[in-house]
Amino acid sequence: MVARLRISLTLPVALLLAGGAVPICAVAAPQAAPAAGDAVDEDAPPIDPRDTSELLLEILTKRDAADMVLFDVIGARGDREALLALQQAALAVFSPAGIESAFEAFRWFVGGPLAADALEFLTREAQSGFPYKQRAAVKSLSSFGDASRSALREVFDATKDPIVRQVAVGGLLTELRTAGTKEALAMLLTWYRPPLSGSHELGVRTLSAFKSDECRRLFVKTLRDKRTPGDVQAMVVAALAKIPGEDIDKILRDALRGKDPDVLLATIDALSERGITSHWRELERLERSRDAAVRRAALVAQSAIRPEDEAWTKRVFAAAGHRDFALRMGACFALAALRDASGVARLHELLSDDHHLVRGEAVDACQHLRRKDSIPLLIARMEVETLRLRHRIQKALSSITGLDHGVTHVRWSAWWKAEEQTFAVPRLAEAEKLNTARAKRRAAGATQAAFYGIRVDSDRVCFVLDTSGSMAYPLGPAAAVGIVGTGGESRLEAVQRELTETLHGLPDGARFNLVFFAMRAQRWKKRMIEVEDSTRKASVRHVRQQTANGGTALYDGLMSAFDDEDVDTIFLLSDGQPTEGKIVDPLEILRAVRTENRLRKVVIHCIAVDYTAGLLEALAEETGGDYIEVH
Numbered sequence: 001m002v003a004r005l006r007i008s009l010t011l012p013v014a015l016l017l018a019g020g021a022v023p024i025c026a027v028a029a030p031q032a033a034p035a036a037g038d039a040v041d042e043d044a045p046p047i048d049p050r051d052t053s054e055l056l057l058e059i060l061t062k063r064d065a066a067d068m069v070l071f072d073v074i075g076a077r078g079d080r081e082a083l084l085a086l087q088q089a090a091l092a093v094f095s096p097a098g099i100e101s102a103f104e105a106f107r108w109f110v111g112g113p114l115a116a117d118a119l120e121f122l123t124r125e126a127q128s129g130f131p132y133k134q135r136a137a138v139k140s141l142s143s144f145g146d147a148s149r150s151a152l153r154e155v156f157d158a159t160k161d162p163i164v165r166q167v168a169v170g171g172l173l174t175e176l177r178t179a180g181t182k183e184a185l186a187m188l189l190t191w192y193r194p195p196l197s198g199s200h201e202l203g204v205r206t207l208s209a210f211k212s213d214e215c216r217r218l219f220v221k222t223l224r225d226k227r228t229p230g231d232v233q234a235m236v237v238a239a240l241a242k243i244p245g246e247d248i249d250k251i252l253r254d255a256l257r258g259k260d261p262d263v264l265l266a267t268i269d270a271l272s273e274r275g276i277t278s279h280w281r282e283l284e285r286l287e288r289s290r291d292a293a294v295r296r297a298a299l300v301a302q303s304a305i306r307p308e309d310e311a312w313t314k315r316v317f318a319a320a321g322h323r324d325f326a327l328r329m330g331a332c333f334a335l336a337a338l339r340d341a342s343g344v345a346r347l348h349e350l351l352s353d354d355h356h357l358v359r360g361e362a363v364d365a366c367q368h369l370r371r372k373d374s375i376p377l378l379i380a381r382m383e384v385e386t387l388r389l390r391h392r393i394q395k396a397l398s399s400i401t402g403l404d405h406g407v408t409h410v411r412w413s414a415w416w417k418a419e420e421q422t423f424a425v426p427r428l429a430e431a432e433k434l435n436t437a438r439a440k441r442r443a444a445g446a447t448q449a450a451f452y453g454i455r456v457d458s459d460r461v462c463f464v465l466d467t468s469g470s471m472a473y474p475l476g477p478a479a480a481v482g483i484v485g486t487g488g489e490s491r492l493e494a495v496q497r498e499l500t501e502t503l504h505g506l507p508d509g510a511r512f513n514l515v516f517f518a519m520r521a522q523r524w525k526k527r528m529i530e531v532e533d534s535t536r537k538a539s540v541r542h543v544r545q546q547t548a549n550g551g552t553a554l555y556d557g558l559m560s561a562f563d564d565e566d567v568d569t570i571f572l573l574s575d576g577q578p579t580e581g582k583i584v585d586p587l588e589i590l591r592a593v594r595t596e597n598r599l600r601k602v603v604i605h606c607i608a609v610d611y612t613a614g615l616l617e618a619l620a621e622e623t624g625g626d627y628i629e630v631h
Contacts (some may be wrong), residue, residue, distance in 0.1 A: 045072035052077060056085040060092050065473065068101040068610055075105035083114050087121050095470075096132050096577050097610065103136035107143045119144060123151040126168075127158050134164045142171035149175055163196065170197035177209045182218055185210045189222050189232060193587060195618040200235060207239035216247065223255055223263075231591065233258075234266035241270035249276055256282045261291035261598065268297045277305040287319075292326035293598035296361075299330025303337040313338060320346050325355040326599065332358070332365040344369070348377050356566075357599055360389055367396035372425050375400060379416055382409035387459035387510070388568045388603075402431035404438055449505030451571050452498060454605045454626045458569035459510035460528060462561040463502075465495060465546075466574040466609070467516045472548035491575055491609055492548045500540050506531045513564065514539060517557030519550035519580050527564050553581030554615075555589045558604075562596050570602060570625075574616065575609035586615040593619060 046069065048055065055074050059066045074086050090102035103125075109118040119141065126137035138155055141148045148171055156168040169176075169191040176184040188207065194200045210219075219236050222228050237255055240248050255267040256279065264286065271279055283305075286298035299319055306312045316338065320331035328350065335347040347369075350362040359381070366374040378393050385393065390407040397412065398404050401423070405411035416423075426434075449456040451463070471492040489497075506512060511528040515521055524542055529535050554574055559582075561570050578584040583592060593604070605625040606616035620627035 045069055045076050048073045052081050052085045056089055059089045064093050064095040064098045066093075066098075068098065071102045071105035072108075075108035078108055078112055078114070080114060080117075083109060083117060090125070090133075097575070099132045099136045100139075103133070103140040106140045110144050115144060115147060119148055119151055122148075123155065126151075126155040126164070131161055131163070134159065134161055135167060138164050138167045138171075142167065145171075146174070162191075165191045166193045166196040173198065173202070173206050177206050180210060180212065180215075182212070182214045185215050185218055189218070189228075189236070192232075192235075193229075194231070194235075195590070195614055195621075196587070200231075200238075203235045204238040204242075207235060208242040210239075211243055216243075216251075220251055223251070223258075230260040230262040233260065234262045237263060237266040237270050241273045249274065252276070253279050253282065256286065261289070261294050261595070264289070264291070264294050265297055265598075268294075268301050272301055272304065280306050287327065287330075291598070292324075295324065295326040296330040296599065299327060300333045303330075303334035308338065313343075316343070317346060320350060325353075325358055328353060328355070328358045329361040329599070332361040333368070336365040336369050339369075344371065344373070348374065351377055351381055356386070356389065359385070360392055360601075363389070363392050363396050367399045370400045370425055370428065372400075372423070375423075376416055376420070379409050379412040382407070382412060386568065387457065391457060398435050399428070399431055400425055402426045402434040404435065449502055449507070451502045451605070452573075452607050452628050452630060454571070454607075454628060456502065456506065456569070456571075458603070459507070460512075460566050461506075461510070461569045461571065462513045462515060462528065462564065462567045463499060464515040464517065464557045464561050464570055464572045465499070466552060466554070466557075466576070467492060467518045467546050467548050467550075468552040468574075468576065468579075469518070469549050470575055471495070471609075490548070492546065495573060495609075496543050496546065499543050503536055503539050503543070506536070508532055511566065512539070513561070513567070514542060515557050515560045516546055517553045517560075517581075518548070520553055521556040521560040521581075523560045523563075528566055551580035552576050552578050554578040555583040555592065556581040558589075558593060559596070562600075562602065565600075568600075568602055570604045571607070572604055572616065572619065573607040573609065577615070586618075589615060590618055590622065594622060597623060 048070075052074055055070050059070055071086065071089060074082050074089065076082075086102070086105055090099070090106075093099055093102055103122070106118050106122060109115050122137045122141045122144075126134050126141060128134060128137070134155075138152070141152055141155070152168045152171040153175075156165055156172065159165060159168075169187065173188075176188055185207070188203075191197070192203050192206075194203055197203070219240060222236050223233055233255075237252065240252060249271075252267055252270050252274070253276070255263060256271075258264060258267075268283070268286075280302050283298040283302045287295050289295050289298070302312075303316070316331055316334040319327040320335060322328055322331075332347060332350055335343040335350075337343075347362060347365055350358055351366070353359050353362065363378065363381070366378060375397065378397055382390050382393050387407065394404070394407045403415070405415055472490055503512075508531055510531045512531060513528045514524040516524075524539065552574060554572075555578060558570070558572065561567055578586065578589065583589050602623060603625045604619050604623040605628075606620040607628045607630055608616045609630050617627045619625070
């Protein structure tokens with residue numbers, strides 16, 4: 001699960017735009033400080049002693065250069081003066097980040113006595129014709145739950161903006177699922193798009209509720225229609241896996257004839273989930289797929305359903321020695337499934353494979369087997385592996401032994417030397433209980449480099465940082481109302497300071513690189529270099545030389561990091577939506593990263609500067625990273 005945090009560091013949006021005057025609403029009482037012993041809402045904005053009219057005046061004066069926190073400060077007051085002020089403030093900003101922050105603040109009126117008035121305003125703005133405001137208003141409407149359904153339906157029917165419809169349909173899921181009709185299903189299949197409409201898992205659960213014969217026929221039509229996006233077809237496949245019936249089994253087997261990797265991977269999982277065992281010949285054909293992840297998955301899936309005869313054993317051993325690293329990856333779990341001495345011995349040899357992805361797969365297969373004879377081999381690999389892979393080895397060893405001696409081989413080696421003769425592998429449940437009890441203590445005692453509080457659990461890391469024009473603007477007035485920060489510091493200066501501290505904290509011997517993106521991406525070094533005094537000083541000089549100018553080529557920055565095959569962890573920081581580069585559409589960026597990362601499993605930690613970034617949050621969620629909002 002992605003860690004979603006908000007950190008107040010006073011890095012405001014500052015895109016200064018002109019605009020007309022807007023009347024100031026009536027004065028409201030300032031926000032009161034919490035009494036001693038009161039529970040504190042972690043999402044609550046900072047205390048501001050000024051009254052509502054003063055806060056509104058500041059927003060109307062500075063517009064997009066105003067501190068975005070002020071919208072939440074106003075909204076949290078929850079009275080009519082605050083609602084009127086927030087409505088006026090929302091009309092005074094024009095940057096995407098400002099609009100999103102303003103409309104998000106209407107959530108403070110959900111379930112309150114002014115909810116109907118807030119809904120009326122949001123409905124009107126959702127049909128205003130200005131795309132950014134429409135989208136932000138619809139997103140805010142969805143947070144009102146059942147009370148907003150009629151408004152969302154009205155907006156959905158009235159708009160032609162596809163993104164507005166994709167956001168709106170997410171708020172109509174209950175209504176559509178209750179209807180259960182072919183028409184309701186068609187609406188979902190046409191417009192539900194993660195993450196704009198909701199999560200992939202929510203989409204799957206919703207689609208699986210449509211079980212009528214005519215809905216099944218529509219599912220089949222969707223899978224056969226080449227114009228349907230692969231991620232939608234993958235959702236359909238995952239939903240079908242939860243619907244009983246032999247006809248569904250046939251539909252899923254037919255889906256294995258397709259070519260889209262996302263659909264094929266989803267279908268392989270779906271058939272496994274249903275316990276189907278008759279499709280191994282189709283899987284055998286998929287070992288020749290153009291996509292490496294499909295080749296690996298096809299071999300792994302066969303290991304659970306193929307008859308364990310001499311022919312299959314020969315195929316597994318052949319795959320273990322194949323020049324294709326994806327087949328060698330699949331062979332790791334296939335060898336583990338054989339559960340004989342020769343298979344385990346060959347699996348242990350793959351712990352030293354030339355390809356790091358194969359070695360990682362072999363570690364995971366050893367964890368699955370939980371054999372005593374794997375322990376000394378895993379400990380030996382700890383001495384030579386990357387930090388990320390050492391963490392995987394630590395996890396495997398802890399799963400097998402129920403112990404935790406860290407991520408260096410010295411302590412594990414000393415323990416094994418003393419305990420080898422008498423040690424017995426505990427039951428899995430017992431090992432898990434021991435590891436769970438220790439996890440919190442281990443996390444609390446960890447000391448290592450961090451970037452905006454996110455620990456750098458890798459020695460193959462690339463920092464991908466936004467240097468677009470908006471990073472140059474000065475901080476707003478936040479320091480005057482008690483938010484931590486340095487008043488005269490720009491966003492870029494604050495990031496340079498934070499990154500410098502992180503670079504000084506990287507251990508010698510780790511490998512790292514830097515990518516800065518604005519109109520285009522610029523990688524500091526062609527490939528990662530080793531951390532030592534000279535490279536640390538050179539990287540800090542390079543960081544300090546950066547200036548802010550131009551647009552936001554976020555996709556290009558990410559792909560520049562992915563170009564180095566040794567990178568296993570990325571820290572991505574941005575203060576706005578993509579505006580430049582080869583791909584700017586957030587959904588297309590997500591799809592491209594998903595494709596690039598099917599086997600590599602690069603973790604992407606994301607830092608959103610002074611705005612709620614759906615794209616960054618989704619990237620972190622998809623890759624197992626942390627998501628931080630810096631305000």
